[in-house]
Amino acid sequence: MTTSQTSASTFIGIDLGGATLKGALISNAGEIIQETRFDTEPHSPDELFSQVVQAVLALRDDKKAGGRVGGVGIGIPGLVNRKTNRIEIMPNLPALFQIDITAELSRETKLPVILDNDANAAAYGELQVGSARGRREVFFVRLGTGIGAGLIINGQIYRGAAGFAGEFGHMTIDPEGIECACGN
Secondary structure, eight states: OOOOOSSOSEEEEEEEOSSEEEEEEEETTOOEEEEEEEEOOSOOHHHHHHHHHHHHHHHHTSGGGTTOEEEEEEEESSEEETTTTEEEEOTTOGGGGGSOHHHHHHHHHSSOEEEEEHHHHHHHHHHHHSTTTTOSOEEEEEESSSEEEEEEETTEEOOOTTSOTTOOOOOOSOTTSOOOTTOO
8 A cells, every 4th residue: 555645635445344344434634534334245246346336436425525535445354466456365255356346446436446455454544544653563453254464564564475464364263163155
């Protein structure tokens, strides 16, 4: 993620989780101006993508945005290939795996879109406008439907050699438990 150098006064953040989609219209100072929320029950890829588009358009067109939205940042509970800007693995929400979400969402909303792992996005948000502001190193743990971590080193998201640093892994807790969407 990079800090935007636009004259936009607001940005849209989307937290796409295994159970809910949360969206926010955010000021340059990091203040939440408006929020929206949807349940992300198992849907087809098209239905889930439609919810993302609906959330972004509602926030983009909100009068509080003043027509000056600089872009959209999406945090997903999975691994993002930084070279292709596509989802590599997302076991808790597999429906969007097949969609080039950044290109499609940009086309639908006419806004630039950036995609990252949710823990990386949250760590970066804390670095920019939250409790980690002014720090150079941050370790952020995100607990939701899954668990992950975002690492900030020298003020930048640390991704590691394969691009997946901070991910604890996909672990079987109870071998006799409920089957995961990944098949384990």
